[in-house]
Amino acid sequence: MRKIKIFCFALLWLAQNARAQQQTRLTTNWEFLKQDLGGIWEAVRPVTAGNPESLPLWQKVQLPHCFNARDAVDPDVNYYQGPGWYRTQLDINNPYANGRTLLHFEGAGQKTDVYIYTTKVASHLGGYDEWVADITQAVADFKKTDVFKKQFKGKIPLSIRCDNSRDLESIPSQLSDFNVYGGLYRYVNLVYTPVLSFDKVFASVTLEAGRQSAKLNVKARFYNPVNIPSAAGEIKVTDPAGKIIAQTKYSLNNLDGDSQIGSFNIKKPQLWSPDDPSLYTVEVTVNNNGQTCTHTEKTGFRDFKFVDNGPFMLNGKRLLLRGTHRHEDHAGVAAAMTEKMMHTEMQQMKDMGVNFIRLGHYQQSRIILNLCDSLGILVWEEEPWCRGGLGGEKYKNQARTMLTNMIEQHYNHPAIILWGLGNENDWAGDFPEFDKEKIRAFMKEQNDRAHRLDPSRKTTIRRCDFCADITDVYSPSIWAGWYRGVYTEYKQSTEEEFKKVKHFFHAEWGGDSHALRHSENPDKALAEIKSGSGTDERLGDASLIGGAARVSKDGDWSESYICNLFDWHLKEQETMPWLTGSAFWVYKDFSTPIRPDNPIPYMNQKGVVERDGTPKESYYVFQSYWTTRPMAHIYGHSWPVRWGDAGEQKMVKVYSNCDNAELFVNGKSYGTRKRNSQDFPAAGLHWLVTFNKGNNDIKVVAHKGKTTVADQITQEYQIDKWGKPAQLQLEKINDADGIQTVQVKLLDNKGVLCLDAQNWVTFSLAGDGTLLDDLGTSRGSRKVQVYNGRAIISLKTNGGKSAVAVQSPALPSIILNL
Incomplete structure (x- = not known):
């Protein structure tokens, strides 16, 4: 069997260049099979449409596509881990004489084999790095066959096998708190290049002379499968305004390895920063026998420093890293996120005030890194050595390769400042042996490798104290107010950990919140927590049963509590001048196989937005601290009913970055308050008010300089007391554009809404409709804990009739005909 050379190092120019080489995203005309085949012949053998013997049955899909689009959060099954196949047919017409035809994979999970007809042309191990398969020879050979002309009518059959089966000798560990997905979940590109092209171009930047000048060095690695001995070309450097500021020609008599092809002195460079992410363009060409290949890179001029036992500096000035994951x-x-989805998500982060992100726990899409560059978001990117211990040589070789690929493929991004070498490597479980010294030895090896590949950036790890001295920057475990301790211990815990290492960063803090669940007494659980016993996460702390009292187990998982926790951390960070920064865990709720009992099964709910990007109330807490564009947000947009006694005073909070704000309830002013970040909660923008029974109109008007912003909501106030849930009430609350939305309420035996109920409910559907479930959101899960005595789900009507049923343990089921 012929194997054509596979390149594990992706060609970085593929996303930018269509002028001198051609690329096409292969998104349509794919078929998918969620199982294995008996062999490659089953993917390409002739079949007759409609023949019941033409098995197995394939389904039509578009790329990007993930095996686990739905089953990752299906409450009733484990997510699928195994092989799956994709197939399509390509028109191959390379315009370059003797040129190369390539398939560029931006990421495929987790082990991948590529076939042209029945010939395997490439294999790749690793679900997150980019790689290239050269299919030139296999295509040429297949075009000579009668099968090409008769059976496939001039098209090239492409079949791809992906496999995310469990494998202890592969990273990341299956003990990780995220799904190890399968499929072609990033873009696949068909690329035509001249016979000589670029594999990589490295643009290294050094600021000099008080940042009034900079040196730009350019190296190239060529893709040269036929061993052309020499080449010549040109380099152009363009400033952020599109003006060419430097150019030169080069010639080489040896194309092996990485070749220095240019060096430039740039006067008064525009510095890259979160506030002004100025990007320069480096365009490199190579010429051979009348064919020209052009490669384009973006880069930026900036320098940074983690001050010894001090803060973080960017371009000579202190910058508090305000981060997420x-x-x-x-x-x-x-x-299988599309480019549009990624852009929306990253812009949403920027609008919240994020200037730093940790990409956990694996190399992420080139699209994300490009967005970090253009939006001005500094990056910690991480190899997928996550939990489980340390395997054998196969395991270590994969880690070596994936670290190398990550650094080389993302070398030019000015946003990146940290290479992450691992996560929670103190977490045993995948192997009989857990040897700290062996883990330390391999961590040192990876640390040396990272510095050798890229001396300009720092290395880091999170939560592995026995390796804290190896990397340049260390992040310990501090989860004040969630897995351990109370959130008021945050500053003290951080100071203690800060003193233990030379360069400190706090990655991962926060806690879970069940979207749409709110509380009148969110801090109640803190009274049961023993303070002074540490704020780190320990084995078993993530469990919802057993062990010492802790908010993660004993709290109400309300948005109200997590807003207080975030609020406290953020106000404290403003009083810590030595702090480099922090990154709360995590920006968006995500699926995980190890949390089946969470309020949304198989979801880690620590995000400030839901899995579909819908902001929770906590999004606006961060926005009030981290942004400058005037904003004001009354807490409780997703809290329709509050409760208490008649005449009881209730707190209304407003999250705002404005200088002052005035609150109105039912037209009555409750006065103007000045913002003071140290006046907890809500930076002093909180009022005690008396609600009327029934509906109450709440409005805030805030001022920042000459700018005025306002926000308003309506909340019902319930004074009726309730007993135990005794019955379900199901109603349709919306019907538009073929989508119907229903809501179930839990009532006591007198028909009073049980506003503190947290019972489980399960939706089901019969008829013509399709339930919009398995989304991993509060409104898109067929099994979910109720939020304040209610739960919501939607369905597509498909133009017909349906019946929705709801079950809840120990309560009579209910059915609603639609």
């Missing part, structure tokens, strides 16, 4: 995961598609 990201998984590639989204409602309805899992890892």
Whole structure:
């Protein structure tokens, strides 16, 4: 069997260049099979349409596509881990004489084999790095066959096998708190290049002379499968305004390895920063026998420093890193996010004030890195050595390769400042042996590798204290107010950990919140928590049963509590001048196989937006601290009914970055308050008010300089007391554009809404409609804990009739005909 060379190092120019080489995203005309085949012949053998013996049955899909788009959050099954096949037929017409035809994979999970007809042309191990398969020879050979002309009518059959089966000798560990997805969940590109092209171009930047000048060095690695001995070309450097500021020609007599092809002195460079993410363009050409290949890179001029036992500096000035984390995961598609989805998500982060992101826990899409560059978001990117211990040579070789690929493929992004070498490597479980010294030895090896590949950036890990001295920057475990302790211990815990290392960063803090669940007494659980016993996460703390009292187990998982926790952390960070920064975990709720009992099964609910990007109330807490564009948000947009006694005073909170704000309830002013970040909660923008029974109109008017912003909501106030839930009430609350939405309420035996109920409910559907479930959201899960005595779900009517049923343990089921 012929194997054509596979390149594990992706060609970085593929996303930018269509002028001198041609690329096409292969998104349509794919078929998918969620199982294995008996062999490659089953993917390409002749079949007759409609023949019941033409098995197995394939389904039509578009790329990107993930095996686990729905089953990752199906409450009744484990998510699928195994092989799956994709197939399509290509028109191959390379315009370059003797040119190369390539398939560029931006990421495929987790092990991938590529076939042209029955010939395997490439294999790749690793679900997150980019790679290229050269199919030139296999296509040429197949075009000579009668099968090409007769059976496939001039098209090239392409078949791809992806496999995310469990494998202890592969990273990341299956003990990780995220799904190890399968499929072609990032874009696949068909690329035509001249016979000589670029594999990579490395643009390294050094600021000099008080940042009034900079040196730009350019190296190239060529893709040269026929061993052309020499080449010549040109380099152009363009400033952010599109003006060419430097150019030169080069010639080489040896194309092996990485070749220095240009060096430039740039006067008064525009510095890249979160406030002004100025990007320069480096365009490189190579010429051979009348064919020209052009490669384009973006780069930026900036320098940074983690001050010894001090803060973080960017371009000579202190910058508090205001960060979050990201998984590639989204409602309805899992890892198969489109470019539009990614852009929307990253812009939403920027609008919240994020200037730093940790991409956990694996190399992420080139699209995300490009967005971080253009939006001005600094990056910690991480290899997928996550939990489980340390395997054998196969395991370590994969880690070596994936770290190398990540650094080389994303080398030019000015947004990146940290290479993450691992996550929670103190977490045993995949192997009989857990040897700390062996883990330390491999961590040192990876640390050396990262510095050798890229001396300009720092290395880091999170939560592995026995390796804290190896990397340049260390992040310990501090979960004040969630897994351990109370949130008022945050500053003290952070100071203690800060003193233990030279360069400190706080990655991962926060807690879960069940979207649409609110509380009149959110901090109640803190009274049961023993303070002074540490704020780190320990084995078993994530469990919802057993162990010491902790908010993660004993709290109400309300949006109200998590807003207080975030609010406290953020106000404290403003009083910590030595702090480099922090990144709360995590920006968006994401699926995980190890949390089946969470209020939304198989969901980690620590995001400030839901899995579909819908903001929770906590989004606006961060926005009030981290942004400058005037905003004001009354807490409770997703809290339709509050409760208490008649005449009881209730707190209304407004999250705003404005100088002052005035609150009105039912037309009555409750006065103007000045914002003061140290006046907890809500930076002093909180009022005690008396609600009327029934509906109450709440409005705030806030001022920042000469700018005025306002926000308003309506909340019902319930004074009727309730007993235990005794009955379900099901009603349709919306019907538009073929989508119907229903809501179930839990009532006591007197028909009073049980506003603190947290019972489980399960929706089901019969008839013509389709239930919009398995989305991993509060409104898109057929099994879910109720939020304040209610739960919502929607369905597509498909133009027909349906019946929705709701079950809840120990309560009579109910059916609604639609």
